[in-house]
Amino acid sequence: MNARILGLAAFAACLAVPAIAAVALSDAAGSYTISPSGSSIRFTIGKAGGGGFDGAFGRFKGTIRIDNGDVGRSKVDLTIYPESVGTGQGRIDAFLRSDAVFDAANNPEIQFRSTSVTRTGDATALVTGRLTARGKTFPEKFTAELGGLKGGTIRFHVTGKVLRSRYGMDVGTPLYSNIVDFDMTLMGKRG
């Protein structure tokens, strides 16, 4: 009797998983404004000899649009204000804002505009787009994973690697890796 119930429950669970994902997608369709309060944009740069160098951007804005019929037509726009960079070390922050790295005074915005979104799993997608920083634009790829959808709030975990040298920010290589590892939590509010 117990074994039968368990068996039924397991069967139901197998059916339910794809069903939930499918429902989530149609439910998720719509436009979202990225909310800075529930979001974070963190990055890590590896250091020679081990360890890494962590930082985060405090100010950014953006929108996420999830197409109802075709995920591929979904869109992500993100603007980061490099002036808001923070590493916990004031002297490093000043260095990053200066013309050595972001040149935030002359280039106040870093922009990402998606060009395509490809679904890679039930809750994952590959987002390709054009990243512009310090006047230079290159295609970049990010992996987005749907973290949750509750009410009018959607959450994505976004990761990706960017080569900083292409954007005129190669200072400090090879002491500091050319690869910037991004780890973002983007929380969008419908509307």
Place this chain on the structure above:
Amino acid sequence: MQSLTNTSARYGWAMIILHWLIGIVFIGQFALGFVMVRTTSQRASFELIQLHKSFGFLLLGLIILRIAWRLRNAAPALPASVGTLERRTAPLAHFALYVFQIALPLSGWALVSVSTLEIPTMPFDLFVMPNLPLAESDAAESFWSAAHWYLAYAGIALVALHIAAALRHHFLLRDSVLTRMITPSSGRE
């Protein structure tokens, strides 16, 4: 290869080459240090500081080699014309020069080791130089920064005195003190 080592009257090539190489790097390091902290471009300043660290480790390597060589090869005797006062003070000045050559790179190494910026060190981008086992803090960084600064100015003042003494020997006293540090053949056996 006989002229590689010192004799009682002349310097050998090994000491001559190390002397001038270290002299050039030492003075160059002072100039580089002076410029790097005054450069307004943060990028240029960062890169100059890394270059200064690279040459600092080169200097440390050269001076270890020089001291090892010097311990096995006594310096030649001063010419007979050199007076008693200078005969007594010159070795002290030369000993002090060695102290500065060791203390400057070591204090710089201590400075990068305790710095809260935690910038790695890769001499000439060749390999990662580990930090000295010293605790990192803002206070320690200020201390070693000041120590390195005072040592640099005191060291360069002593180098200036050393150069002035060499020029005095060459142009006023007209002895072989300077020329024997240029070529072994000018030292009289």
